[in-house]
């Protein structure tokens with residue numbers, strides 16, 4: 001297993017220090033403010049769910065923690081130490097593993113090869129130790145309760161849920177302390193989502209700090225300890241499980257007050273349509289018709 005430099009400070013940091021802490025982080029792309037004043041604490045042994053609609057800033061947040069983009073305001077700390085990642089490698093070396101929904105694995109490569117991608121075991125003259133890698137991959141997947149009978153088959157032949165699980169098992173094996181999951185259940189059916197959620201809980205129980213990005217409050221509430229809702233780049237809600245019900249979280253995500261305002265507007269439109277005289281719908285003139 002690899003050791004991770006960013007977590008050498010772990011012992012020095014107190015038990016309540018978040019492993020990853022964003023304080024008033026902002027990110028602008030030119031004059032677009034994708035994130036503004038976002039604070040987020042990720043703790044080990046906890047699943048932090050980050051929820052938000054399209055354009056809320058979830059991807060931007062992941063990219064900052066994963067070392068793909070630099071924040072333009074605020075601070076990012078790992079184990080109490082301020083960091084500014086210049087590359088995804090730096091984030092990974094700090095113990096942060098990011099699993100993207102679509103790019104998690106190489107589809108044409110075998111399961112064992114994917115498991116060791118970038119960390120291959122060799123046995124002299126640069127030759128791959130296939131037997132050893134297959135054995136370890138099999139052991140680790142079995143430990144997680146993931147059953148894949150043939151590790152020589154290409155990953156592309158597996159289900160989306162199985163692929164996510166392999167990526168999670170790989171991150172744990174290679175010593176990740178923080179696991180960021182980018183909408184891991186978005187493209188999955190109910191049953192497969194359930195399987196992935198089970199492995200998210202296993203990662204948490206293995207002591208990792210998990211950041212679970214999702215649109216789906218039901219999935220979040222099944223596993224989450226802590227919920228952060230982003231809206232238009234700002235934190236609209238930051239709360240612990242004990243302080244919120246599924247109904248409240250769903251309402252927050254659906255934009256409860258916005259929906260209520262919309263329903264009033266729709267009722268008004270309905271009422272004015274009923275009040276309109278019955279001479280048929282107004283006809284829109286085609287621009288090709290002569291007047």
Ligand SMILES: Nc1ncnc2c1ncn2[C@@H]1O[C@H](COP(=O)(O)OP(=O)(O)OP(=O)(O)O)[C@@H](O)[C@H]1O
Pocket residue numbers: 029032033034052053054055056057058059060061
């Ligand atoms: N590279 C970029 N250049 C300019 N604007 C960007 C860039 N990336 C994101 N944005 C803008 O920043 C805002 C937040 O986008 P982001 O992709 O982070 O949201 P998201 O919550 O991940 O949305 P989705 O669920 O649709 O992926 C949006 O207004 C988006 O248009």
